[in-house]
Every structure is written in C-alpha cells, then in structure tokens.
Amino acid sequence: KNEVEQSPQNLTAQEGEFITINCSYSVGISALHWLQQHPGGGIVSLFMLSSGKKKHGRLIATINIQEKHSSLHITASHPRDSAVYICAVSQYSGGGADGLTFGKGTHLIIQP
Amino acid sequence: KAGVTQTPRYLIKTRGQQVTLSCSPISGHRSVSWYQQTPGQGLQFLFEYFSETQRNKGNFPGRFSGRQFSNSRSEMNVSTLELGDSALYLCASSSDGIANGQFFGPGTRLTVL
Numbered sequence: 001k002n003e004v005e006q007s008p009q010n011l012t013a014q015e016g017e018f019i020t021i022n023c024s025y026s027v028g029i030s031a032l033h034w035l036q037q038h039p040g041g042g043i044v045s046l047f048m049l050s051s052g053k054k055k056h057g058r059l060i061a062t063i064n065i066q067e068k069h070s071s072l073h074i075t076a077s078h079p080r081d082s083a084v085y086i087c088a089v090s091q092y093s094g095g096g097a098d099g100l101t102f103g104k105g106t107h108l109i110i111q112p
Numbered sequence: 113k114a115g116v117t118q119t120p121r122y123l124i125k126t127r128g129q130q131v132t133l134s135c136s137p138i139s140g141h142r143s144v145s146w147y148q149q150t151p152g153q154g155l156q157f158l159f160e161y162f163s164e165t166q167r168n169k170g171n172f173p174g175r176f177s178g179r180q181f182s183n184s185r186s187e188m189n190v191s192t193l194e195l196g197d198s199a200l201y202l203c204a205s206s207s208d209g210i211a212n213g214q215f216f217g218p219g220t221r222l223t224v225l
Contacts, residue, residue, distance in 0.1 A: 031212075041219045042218050043204075048212070100147075101157070102156070
C-alpha cells in the first residue's frame with residue numbers, strides 16, 4: 001500500500017509570493033496527480049504526471065521518480081489560489097490500475 | 113460537453129437506513145470511480161467501474177456497493193448506514209481509467225443522524 005505524505009499541511013502567504021507544496025510517496029507509481037479543492041467540495045484535476053515537469057499558467061508540477069517526490073509550485077500567487085491542494089498517486093496492479101491513494105492535503109491561504 | 117453530475121447533492125438519512133447515490137459521467141467516458149471524503153480520513157477510494165464491470169475496489173466493508181449501467185451511469189449504494197458514513201461522496205469519470213486522468217463531480221453530501 002502506498003503512503004502519500006504532503007507538506008506543509010497549512011500554508012498562509014501574501015499575494016505575489018512563490019508557493020511550493022511537496023508530496024512524497026513510498027512505492028513506485030504509474031502516475032501522480034495534483035488536485036485542487038475549493039470550499040464547497042468541488043475537485044479539479046490540475047496535473048497528471050509520470051515524469052519530468054508540466055506547466056499550466058502560473059502552476060508548475062515536477063516529479064522525481066527516483067526520489068519518489070513531487071512538487072507543485074504557484075508563481076505570483078493570488079487570493080483566488082486559496083484552496084486545498086491534494087496529491088494522489090495511482091499504481092498498476094495485475095488487474096489494472098489501482099484506485100488513487102491520496103495525501104491529506106495542503107490548505108493554502110493567500111492573503112491580499 | 114456536460115460535466116460529471118451527481119444526484120442528489122445533499123441527503124440526510126438515519127442510522128440503519130440505506131442510500132443510493134447516482135453519478136452520470138461525461139459523455140463517452142467508460143470509467144467511473146467513487147471516493148469518500150471525511151474530515152478525519154480525507155479522501156479514500158471506494159471502487160472503479162469500467163464498462164459495467166468493477167475493476168478495482170478499495171478497503172471498505174461490503175455495505176458499500178456499486179454498479180454501472182450500459183450507458184456508463186453509475187450508482188453507489190450504502191446499506192445499514194452508520195454515523196461514520198457521513199461524508200462527501202465524489203464520483204469521477206475518465207475515458208479509459210484512473211491512471212489517465214479523471215474529471216470529478218460536485219459530490220453528494222450525506223449526513224447520517
């Protein structure tokens with residue numbers, strides 16, 4: 001069973017700051033997912049990656065397969081980035097892909 | 113394209129009752145997964161259905177079951193409800209499976225009294 005650890009659990013920053021959220025996992029994976037959850041519950045999938053780096057607007061996600069570690073960066077943070085960011089991993093087993101295993105999430109607050 | 117829809121959005125039940133939640137995936141998606149989110153345990157995987165077959169199952173008791181219909185719509189059933197089943201239940205759809213990215217529905221918030 002994969003263990004997924006996120007840090008920090010809570011992060012408060014000022015608008016414009018560069019944000020980094022970290023995720024580490026214990027067992028080899030097929031893909032790592034970064035999710036965003038706003039108050040009210042809706043979840044948006046931000047990135048899915050199995051190697052290297054992906055960028056979408058002000059968001060950047062990187063993964064180091066050897067170190068079993070991923071980071072999510074937010075450049076020029078804005079109050080609308082305030083949300084819970086969740087790291088999740090998927091693995092392949094004999095019967096197909098296992099379900100996602102989730103980290104506990106990072107609660108990010110960006111103050112104006 | 114319409115997104116993933118879940119009904120009902122809110123539900124209140126009492127202990128011992130059973131409940132059925134519904135999920136309509138994005139058109140063309142054949143994979144539907146279900147998740148439970150609680151303040152204590154966070155998000156946990158319940159099961160995945162693909163083309164009407166359960167492909168994976170998480171570590172939940174048999175009171176939690178599901179099914180998928182030929183149009184890919186899925187239902188999740190919880191029997192003999194317990195207080196601890198109070199949670200946000202999310203479904204997500206994908207064209208071909210979890211590992212290739214999913215789109216989440218808004219969730220059904222279940223309260224068990």
